[in-house]
Amino acid sequence: MSRRELHLNINILNSGFYASAWRAPASDPSAFVDVNHYVRNARIAERGKFDAVFLADTPVFAERPEYRPYQALEPTIILATVAAHTRHIGLIGTASTSFNDPYNIARRFATLDLASNGRVGWNIVTTADSAAARNFGLDGVVAHRERYERAAEFADVVVKLWDSWEDGALVGDKATGRFVDIGRVHPIDHEGAHFKVRGPLNVPRSRQGRPVLVQAGGSGDGRDLAARHAEAIFSVARTQEEGIAFAADVRARARSLGRTGPIAFLPGLSTLIGATEEDARRREEELWELFPVEYGLARIAGLLQIDPARLSFDAPLPDDVAPPKDGGHTFSGATIELARREKLTVRQLLHRLGTGTGHRLLVGTPETIADDIEAWFLSGAADGFNLMPDVLPEGLEVFVDHVVPLLQRKGIFRTEYRGETLRDHLGLPRPATGWETASEAVEA
Amino acid sequence: MSRRELHLNINILNSGFYASAWRAPASDPSAFVDVNHYVRNARIAERGKFDAVFLADTPVFAERPEYRPYQALEPTIILATVAAHTRHIGLIGTASTSFNDPYNIARRFATLDLASNGRVGWNIVTTADSAAARNFGLDGVVAHRERYERAAEFADVVVKLWDSWEDGALVGDKATGRFVDIGRVHPIDHEGAHFKVRGPLNVPRSRQGRPVLVQAGGSGDGRDLAARHAEAIFSVARTQEEGIAFAADVRARARSLGRTGPIAFLPGLSTLIGATEEDARRREEELWELFPVEYGLARIAGLLQIDPARLSFDAPLPDDVAPPKDGGHTFSGATIELARREKLTVRQLLHRLGTGTGHRLLVGTPETIADDIEAWFLSGAADGFNLMPDVLPEGLEVFVDHVVPLLQRKGIFRTEYRGETLRDHLGLPRPATGWETASEAVEA
Numbered sequence: 001m002s003r004r005e006l007h008l009n010i011n012i013l014n015s016g017f018y019a020s021a022w023r024a025p026a027s028d029p030s031a032f033v034d035v036n037h038y039v040r041n042a043r044i045a046e047r048g049k050f051d052a053v054f055l056a057d058t059p060v061f062a063e064r065p066e067y068r069p070y071q072a073l074e075p076t077i078i079l080a081t082v083a084a085h086t087r088h089i090g091l092i093g094t095a096s097t098s099f100n101d102p103y104n105i106a107r108r109f110a111t112l113d114l115a116s117n118g119r120v121g122w123n124i125v126t127t128a129d130s131a132a133a134r135n136f137g138l139d140g141v142v143a144h145r146e147r148y149e150r151a152a153e154f155a156d157v158v159v160k161l162w163d164s165w166e167d168g169a170l171v172g173d174k175a176t177g178r179f180v181d182i183g184r185v186h187p188i189d190h191e192g193a194h195f196k197v198r199g200p201l202n203v204p205r206s207r208q209g210r211p212v213l214v215q216a217g218g219s220g221d222g223r224d225l226a227a228r229h230a231e232a233i234f235s236v237a238r239t240q241e242e243g244i245a246f247a248a249d250v251r252a253r254a255r256s257l258g259r260t261g262p263i264a265f266l267p268g269l270s271t272l273i274g275a276t277e278e279d280a281r282r283r284e285e286e287l288w289e290l291f292p293v294e295y296g297l298a299r300i301a302g303l304l305q306i307d308p309a310r311l312s313f314d315a316p317l318p319d320d321v322a323p324p325k326d327g328g329h330t331f332s333g334a335t336i337e338l339a340r341r342e343k344l345t346v347r348q349l350l351h352r353l354g355t356g357t358g359h360r361l362l363v364g365t366p367e368t369i370a371d372d373i374e375a376w377f378l379s380g381a382a383d384g385f386n387l388m389p390d391v392l393p394e395g396l397e398v399f400v401d402h403v404v405p406l407l408q409r410k411g412i413f414r415t416e417y418r419g420e421t422l423r424d425h426l427g428l429p430r431p432a433t434g435w436e437t438a439s440e441a442v443e444a
Numbered sequence: 445m446s447r448r449e450l451h452l453n454i455n456i457l458n459s460g461f462y463a464s465a466w467r468a469p470a471s472d473p474s475a476f477v478d479v480n481h482y483v484r485n486a487r488i489a490e491r492g493k494f495d496a497v498f499l500a501d502t503p504v505f506a507e508r509p510e511y512r513p514y515q516a517l518e519p520t521i522i523l524a525t526v527a528a529h530t531r532h533i534g535l536i537g538t539a540s541t542s543f544n545d546p547y548n549i550a551r552r553f554a555t556l557d558l559a560s561n562g563r564v565g566w567n568i569v570t571t572a573d574s575a576a577a578r579n580f581g582l583d584g585v586v587a588h589r590e591r592y593e594r595a596a597e598f599a600d601v602v603v604k605l606w607d608s609w610e611d612g613a614l615v616g617d618k619a620t621g622r623f624v625d626i627g628r629v630h631p632i633d634h635e636g637a638h639f640k641v642r643g644p645l646n647v648p649r650s651r652q653g654r655p656v657l658v659q660a661g662g663s664g665d666g667r668d669l670a671a672r673h674a675e676a677i678f679s680v681a682r683t684q685e686e687g688i689a690f691a692a693d694v695r696a697r698a699r700s701l702g703r704t705g706p707i708a709f710l711p712g713l714s715t716l717i718g719a720t721e722e723d724a725r726r727r728e729e730e731l732w733e734l735f736p737v738e739y740g741l742a743r744i745a746g747l748l749q750i751d752p753a754r755l756s757f758d759a760p761l762p763d764d765v766a767p768p769k770d771g772g773h774t775f776s777g778a779t780i781e782l783a784r785r786e787k788l789t790v791r792q793l794l795h796r797l798g799t800g801t802g803h804r805l806l807v808g809t810p811e812t813i814a815d816d817i818e819a820w821f822l823s824g825a826a827d828g829f830n831l832m833p834d835v836l837p838e839g840l841e842v843f844v845d846h847v848v849p850l851l852q853r854k855g856i857f858r859t860e861y862r863g864e865t866l867r868d869h870l871g872l873p874r875p876a877t878g879w880e881t882a883s884e885a886v887e888a
Contacts, residue, residue: 200505
């Protein structure tokens with residue numbers, strides 16, 4: 001087995017994870033609807049030898065668009081554009097299993113995988129957003145368990161479609177006129193509780209076989225979905241203990257399902273970097289100054305599913321606040337725990353989260369950040385990180401120019417891409433289709 | 445009103461419209477799954493000042509993939525790639541209203557429209573293909589009328605979503621921290637027979653306002669859909685009389701619905717060009733020699749929905765063959781009529797269709813082809829053409845280098861792009877959202 005290696009994704013959250021990033025001096029407020037912004041960041045990340053670009057998604061007009069940008073553009077279109085402007089970096093896009101058909105998702109990601117020469121990953125989400133549900137004929141969010149049952153079957157169907165072509169089924173022999181060997185392209189004839197799909201897919205496999213399956217979401221159902229399908233996981237871990245426990249739990253669930261392949265655990269990591277500690281703190285205060293406090297209250301209230309009127313900036317969270325039992329967001333529990341553990345007021349909590357996503361936030365110098373990443377990597381709390389710089393592209397540029405060289409010097413991060421596909425970057429094998437033996441038997 | 449001008453789209457049908465195009469000496473059999481093939485053709489067409497690239501689509505493994513390529517890659521991913529490699533040419537992609545959700549289609553095409561700076565069109569189809577239906581939980585094709593009712597409502601919803609943002613709703617004022625003026629972004633609250641969609645869309649309008657609506661399909665229901673929504677129509681016309689009558693009929697239907705804007709009629713046109721007539725004929729015979737006859741029988745039988753065993757190469761079509769009443773293909777009737785009118789055997793019919801799509805085929809020199817195009821344009825039988833060269837890219841290159849200059853010399857085709865958007869190319873106005881007056885009233 002080859003040496004373990006750190007993995008880094010850049011999560012291009014519009015102008016940056018900090019809610020006021022769009023107001024920073026160098027930011028373009030329209031960046032969130034400009035594909036060139038995504039291309040620019042992807043190219044910087046590729047210069048830094050990152051594994052992949054990561055794009056989140058919710059098919060809805062954002063919660064509080066008065067105050068800040070959000071994921072507006074459809075991710076696969078952005079990634080196709082990024083693919084055209086890059087050569088190596090992986091391309092991971094989110095698509096919801098609640099508001100799509102498996103045939104369309106399988107085909108679109110397979111097309112993108114061919115277009116990028118095997119650099120694609122699909123981040124599977126179920127979308128716990130009732131406003132999004134109302135864009136798709138529903139009155140609200142479907143129950144958590146049912147969403148995840150649908151997601152598991154959805155992913156099963158997508159994988160079966162991706163594997164419906166054997167390698168070599170595309171013959172294209174001009175001399176004989178034989179184009180496709182249809183004996184090596186297999187209908188899937190799937191019939192389940194949620195989907196009935198005949199197949200086969202209409203595109204052949206890519207250089208990496210099929211897109212990498214990525215999962216985000218840490219509930220019990222989410223962990224089961226990850227255990228069943230995920231090859232990389234965008235997780236939440238605020239302490240090394242949390243990271244270690246989460247990975248152990250998902251790995252145990254995967255083993256119990258008979259899965260043996262590798263899984264990369266990539267917790268979210270927000271960064272705010274300065275040349276000195278003082279510099280970093282000053283940068284943080286500048287962004288905090290630009291942060292609209294009304295947005296902060298609304299965001300915390302939305303996360304916890306309570307009335308914003310129940311929150312006050314200079315008081316702690318109300319005692320009776322608890323993570324919503326069903327349909328809750330991945331970050332609800334972690335946010336409450338952080339507030340309680342460190343006895344934070346709402347204002348301190350917002351400041352501590354960097355107004356951000358609920359992922360861990362590191363404020364510091366390139367050295368402290370590289371040391372922290374190394375410690376997490378060596379302890380097994382993370383195989384790498386889904387990186388969310390404060391402001392884009394500048395926060396990413398600083399990371400690439402000043403943190404990446406330190407990680408390379410520590411010998412834990414690549415100095416050159418050694419493969420072409422996302423599977424190559426992540427150290428994942430090219431999967432078999434499951435049809436190989438059948439055809440060999442027929443041919444024998 | 446400005447002078448009427450010819451419009452040309454390049455319909456990139458994998459290796460070319462001729463069924464054996466992939467076997468031609470210069471062809472790459474894998475071109476149909478290679479985005480670079482699409483990019484290459486788009487760039488040639490852009491050099492020729494074409495209005496747009498056009499991509500057909502059916503979400504299914506093709507009818508006879510043993511013999512020939514088909515539309516495999518998902519069109520919007522191809523078009524995003526093409527957008528990244530071109531500056532002016534329009535990008536028209538087909539997506540089915542039977543196997544998608546309006547919110548997803550509205551958002552994906554709006555994203556592509558932003559990514560390409562306003563060069564996108566959506567070709568609305570209902571997909572009369574029972575194998576495709578079986579990839580989406582159905583047992584077969586839904587009845588013609590119902591498909592078109594769904595399509596009309598689907599397009600209504602998509603347009604409402606595209607128009608849910610007023611121009612100027614994206615404020616992005618760093619000084620005040622005001623990001624989106626949500627008073628100028630409107631939920632659509634659509635509730636109809638097929639869809640319930642709250643909206644608004646989550647992306648602002650593009651430079652051209654919204655994507656151009658394109659329609660293909662000539663049945664009565666198809667004409668009604670075109671009359672209601674289409675700004676450009678990919679039609680079938682084998683004679684000028686047919687073209688003139690079709691345009692008059694659709695324009696009359698549009699007027700009766702109160703529509704006043706322009707509609708561009710662009711019949712399909714297959715071309716097979718030689719330096720001399722003899723050259724063109726030789727080229728035709730070479731492609732015919734490479735054509736697998738089994739495929740031809742199967743294709744005609746499929747089109748007419750009859751048992752292939754009922755067809756014989758050297759006999760005419762059976763007397764009792766008639767266009768299928770429901771769920772039939774646009775070309776069924778035209779194909780039967782051609783065979784009867786010219787008393788063709790099945791072999792002659794295939795040869796005459798150039799083994800192709802059922803659209804009109806011109807075999808000749810650049811001069812005869814340019815003269816033909818001019819005659820159709822001047823008589824009003826066509827506002828332009830959806831061009832399908834025999835072999836790609838060579839058939840397109842010959843057209844661009846030898847036919848386009850003749851059309852320019854005749855003064856009917858542009859020598860430079862004069863605008864940036866697809867609407868500019870097609871002479872279509874940038875549409876209003878319908879919200880303008882409301883906001884002005886509120887502001888007054």
